[in-house]
Amino acid sequence: MFGIMKKKKETYRQRWLKEHPEIHIHLPKDVYKKLLELENILGKNKNDIVKDLINGVVISFDEYRKKIEKEVGDKKFDEGYNSAYQEFVEFPDDFYNYIRQKYHIIPMLFSVPCSICKKPMIFSHRYQDEIKKTLDAAFYYWYHTCCKDVKDGVKGSCEHMK
Secondary structure (H helix, E strand, O other), rough: OOOOOOOOOHHHHHHHHHHHHOOOOOOOOOOOOOOHHHHHHHHHOHHHHHHHHHHOOOOOOOHHHHHHHHHHHHHHHEEEEEHHHHHHHHHHHHHHHHHHHOOOOOOOEEEEEEEOOOOOOEEEHHHHHHHHHHHHHHHHOOOOOHHHHHHHOOOEEEEEEE
């Protein structure tokens, strides 16, 4: 009448759940948002972050956020800096005009080899007052070809003489 009851064989899932008990937690929205941000910053899932915390791996959210913000800021700064260099090299007139309008200065940048060691000495608008007289004297006889043509009567006008 009563048959022998066989004990059901334990499934893989049941064995796994014994070794990996399930937990559920409810977090306030602001804490959950921080957890999501940490997921992005650390490149780990929520489960791994919680395990790290339990195992003593200290995660300072603000420290990581500042680190990531610094890395992103440095990258953007470098991109902007390199973009300005590229603009200066490719379109020097546009670059100088922009600087002239934005900072109300006459930009200047050139180098001259040192008369002793031959390494470049770099001059910029910072030294403008000291070197302007020397430059004016050194380049006194230099001119635009079109301006010379106007002066000699070859042309009626040019872009520099309006």
